[in-house]
Amino acid sequence: MPLSDWQLLPPDLDPQRLPNHVAVIMDGNGRWAQQRGFPRMMGHRRGVRTLKALVRCCQDWGIPSLTVYAFSTENWQRPLEEVNFLMQLFEQMLWQELAVMHQQGVHLQFIGDNSSLPPSLQAIMDYARQTTAGNRSFYLNVALNYGSRQEIVRACQAMGRQIQGGQLNPDEITENSFAQHLDTAAIADPDLLIRTSGELRLSNFLLWQLAYAEIYSTPILWPDFDRVEFYRALLAYQRRDRRFGRLSSS
Numbered sequence: 001m002p003l004s005d006w007q008l009l010p011p012d013l014d015p016q017r018l019p020n021h022v023a024v025i026m027d028g029n030g031r032w033a034q035q036r037g038f039p040r041m042m043g044h045r046r047g048v049r050t051l052k053a054l055v056r057c058c059q060d061w062g063i064p065s066l067t068v069y070a071f072s073t074e075n076w077q078r079p080l081e082e083v084n085f086l087m088q089l090f091e092q093m094l095w096q097e098l099a100v101m102h103q104q105g106v107h108l109q110f111i112g113d114n115s116s117l118p119p120s121l122q123a124i125m126d127y128a129r130q131t132t133a134g135n136r137s138f139y140l141n142v143a144l145n146y147g148s149r150q151e152i153v154r155a156c157q158a159m160g161r162q163i164q165g166g167q168l169n170p171d172e173i174t175e176n177s178f179a180q181h182l183d184t185a186a187i188a189d190p191d192l193l194i195r196t197s198g199e200l201r202l203s204n205f206l207l208w209q210l211a212y213a214e215i216y217s218t219p220i221l222w223p224d225f226d227r228v229e230f231y232r233a234l235l236a237y238q239r240r241d242r243r244f245g246r247l248s249s250s
């Protein structure tokens with residue numbers, strides 16, 4: 001199929017059975033660069049390009065929500081130079097892309113503990129969140145300084161405080177009310193998780209929210225994850241029988 005045709009949803013994908021929400025662990029930037037003899041940072045730069053292209057693709061193909069793992073609570077253990085580079089890259093990307101994303105109707109949200117991010121990054125994140133709050137055509141959720149276990153602990157602490165204050169009865173806690181205390185309270189659970197670079201781990205990403213997601217792992221490194229690879233992931237998704245614990249999906 002010529003590349004230009006990839007702008008439309010490939011005909012063998014069923015538009016009625018697309019995932020509403022795709023989560024992505026964007027892995028392999030460093031290896032992509034090292035394989036080419038480039039510094040790792042070059043891989044991250046290419047990774048931004050891939051993310052921008054995937055947002056466009058989701059919009060073209062009618063997938064309304066995307067959550068990406070940009071920086072985990074464990075990523076602080078990387079060399080300081082790389083951590084600083086990534087923080088600057090996130091900030092730069094937000095400054096550069098905000099106007100275009102806003103024009104395209106993208107609603108930007110962030111999950112994770114923002115409080116230890118550089119103040120200048122927090123400022124543009126707040127600005128981006130406020131600016132795009134009214135947009136409804138596409139939801140991009142960026143996990144920054146995100147760790148799922150920490151998120152669950154934070155939710156428990158918040159509920160503990162409500163119990164202490166007498167506003168919450170522990171017997172009335174349900175799955176739904178618990179989920180309302182997570183960073184993703186306003187976001188439906190992902191239907192599909194894609195992890196690039198062949199790893200088969202969740203790496204502390206959306207542990208609660210991915211309970212029933214289909215998982216797709218590909219050896220392709222994140223900078224090489226293009227529309228054709230996304231199509232392959234969606235095809236694999238549509239071939240799965242999503243039973244949610246029942247005997248069949250019908």
Ligand code: FPP
Nearest residue numbers: 026027028029030031044047048051070093
């Ligand atoms: C994994 O590659 C990627 C990251 C640590 C996150 C960086 C993501 C981007 C730059 C994409 C753009 C995101 C935003 C929000 C601007 P790795 O370094 O773990 O690769 P490796 O496993 O090959 O070392």
